[in-house]
Amino acid sequence: MLTVDNLEKTYDSGDKALKGVSFEVSGNEIVAIIGPSGAGKSTLVRSINRLTEPTAGRVSLDDTEVTGLDKSALRDVRRDMGMIFQEFNLVERLTVMENILSGRLGYLSTWNAFRRNFPPEDIKRAREILSRVNLEGVENNRADELSGGQRQRVGIARAVIQRPKILLADEPTSALDPDTSREVMSLLTDIAHEDDIPIIINIHEVDLAVDYADRIIGLSDGEIVFNGPPDDLDQAARDKIYRGGESIADREGPSAGSSTDSDDVIAERGD
């Protein structure tokens, strides 16, 4: 279980990106974090594994308090958190196989890392994952030869091979076209269910969040303003997340069709 307790982040520039954020994630829940640009979504997921150092508050994974660990203990707990990035963040000049195996580096001695000497279990597991993410046949291609969707699947495979207790994804679909985005979202949900781990996904497209998430957290200006199942995300909640409480109806007059919006949502959830 991941517990985030009163997390704050103030950047050196003075920007207050997180203003006391608290929530819990457990089981094999898919939690989508939505919010306007600059709301603090990236800061939040990056503070969980301390790629960004939070300035106050606590993050705990099971019984380990992540905030406050020294460097070496932090490395150990990072092995239990897989991360997936918007721009895939692969080593472009290395092969697919090498990129996937890099997810095991936390378990490898420096000497073995230098010689690319991974234990046979890791290699066996890499091959299994390769077929799970549908990348058989390209394992020896260089990462820069792949399409965006394929690259993101390598990124997912690299996170999955860690055998993490939780996956963190920062806008994993924003660099992909709509169809590929949906493929990636279903792959992530499958992984959550098969490996029985929770996933926190930052996401821009509300429709994708509503379709795939079990729970939605709405972030606005560094604060959680919504936390509930997708069905509860009505127009009022959306207004609160995206317009600071000001509703579309207030702006566009009483006849403005907010009903069409929810019709869309219902239609999409139906398929």
Added chain:
Amino acid sequence: MSNSTDSWSRFDRRERLLRFFGLLAGLVILVAAWRAMEVNYGYAVTAPRELADLFGRMYPPNVGYSRKIVGPLLETINISILGTALAIVMAIPVAFLGASNTAPNKPAYLLGKFIISFTRSVNVIIWALIFVVIFGPGALAGVLAISIRSIGFTAKLIAEAIEEIDRGSVEAITAAGASPVDVLIYSIVPQIKPAFISVATLRWDINVRASTIIGFVGAGGIGVPLQTEINYFNWEAVLTILISILGLVLISEAISAYLRKKVM
């Protein structure tokens, strides 16, 4: 017909004036420098005759002598290879200090930058003189001179490659719990490898040429017999040596160009 919207000129009036005065200042400096040299024009008049005379004495090149220079030529190549290899070994840590994204702290960064500028600012002949004084004449002094002189160039270009790496994979591998050394091995090194190989071969090519002259101050290689034969006015041997140097430089240039093209 010209109205104001049709006419266009590359520079406006102010820029034209600036360019004019810039050019004028350049000419003045050139003339002043020329006069300060106090050239003896008498030598210039006899130069063509001297040149013809020198060629006459050089030609034909002494083919038999070429057997004698095989040793020094090999030594030149060895100096260039060992000097470059040693330079790279020393330049790698300097490059990581001198790259803003891998330097551990500000003083280390400044130290890196200082080593880069300092080794570059002293000419290879001066380094060779220094090492001949310390270690005596011979190839060892040459290897050290070449390597020290090359640190700055090599480290600077590698540091630039390090600064240009994509941070994304560094972050991803860090997020998987890898140590900074793992990140270096797995993310940074693959990214700088092409630049590294091209810098190393380019520098080796430069060092082949440098290795042909450091013999003038006793630091080994083909420069040693070249200076001796010049001193003894052995012009036919001198021409043989010059031709061999030309051949060596052309070959090294071709090899280095080929290698650089291959890693792109």
